[in-house]
Amino acid sequence: MYADKTPSHIRQLIRNGEYNDNTSGLAPGFVQGNLAILPKAWADEFLQFCQLNPKPCPIIGMSGQPGQFMLPELGEDLDIRRDVPRYRIYENGVMTQELNDISEVWRDDLVTFVLGCSFSFEEALLADGLEVRNISEGVNVPMYRTNIECRPAGRFSGTTVVSMRPMKAADAIRAVQICTRFPSVHGAPLHLGDPSLIGIEDINQPDFGDAVTIKEDELPVFWACGVTPQVAIEQAKPSFCITHSPGYMIVTDLPNSRLAIL
Structure with missing residues (x-):
């Protein structure tokens, strides 16, 4: 019903x-x-955090000045306050509410960062004939906190969040080859196989998103995930911050092909 709609x-x-x-x-x-989305006083440190951790935090766009909520370089009439299906509000590192529109809480000192998302490379996997389980099962992608430490920057630190898609071994190898071409949307997987090696205790209980079926002949394949900044925000505890709800993204007018390395 919605898959054929334009951004x-x-x-x-x-x-x-x-x-x-x-x-x-x-x-x-x-x-x-x-x-x-963070106050200006926190923006420079967050930018440095993203630059030091490009796998989970690849920047594809940001506001040109504090308070700017229209992002024309990412899409025609794109209003970052109203065009995400679900937002999360954090106060002192604690999520206090989820909203469908943040116009009422918008401030003139806020700086917006838009980071690459694995949903973009899913298209390339599908085009090569690989199954993407969260799409075939019609659910949100499963995401997990790990023990993989990010490089700290100022007040920001924390561990990497990963998304997971189960695949047969041959398909996992092909996925590595495909996703290496997309560094702006997390690139190649961080880990294949045993989830306990990266600190995941129960693969059937994701920290964000939904569980998916993992068949007996499949490996869990893990990619760095753009929910990682939410863990860093929990650690840094800025007085106010806005993020998307995991899996509820901003859909841009940028073609995926622009991000690929040919």
Whole structure:
């Protein structure tokens, strides 16, 4: 019903309150982004954190000045306050509420960061004939906290969050080859196989998103995930911050092909 809609149409549906679900599988061919919005006093340190941790935090866009909420370089009439299906509000590192529109809490000192999302490379996997389980099962991708430490920057530190897609060994190798071409949306997987080696105790209990079926002949394949900044925000405890809800992305007008290394 929604998969064939243009990014602009999807954003309009979200803005009008007609769509508020996760965005996996929407707007094939176009980049989706994770979101982090922080006060100006925290923006430089967060930018450095992203630069030091490009796998989980690849920046694909940011506001040109504090308070700017229209991001024309990412999409026509893209309003970052109203075009994400679900936002999270953090106060002193604690999530206090989820909203479908942040216009009422917007401030003139806020700086927006849009980070690459694994939903973009899912298109390349599908095009090569690989199954993406969260799409075939119609659920949000499973995401997990790990013991993989990020490089700290100022007040920001923490561990990497990963997304997981189960695959047969041969398909996992092909996925590595494909995703290496997309460094702006997390690139190649960080880990294949035993989840306990990266600190995941129960693969059937993701920290974010939904569990998916893992068949007996499949390996869990883990990619760095743009939910990582939310863990860093929990650690840094800025007085106020806004993110997307995991899996509920900003859909941009940027073609995925622009991010690929040919």
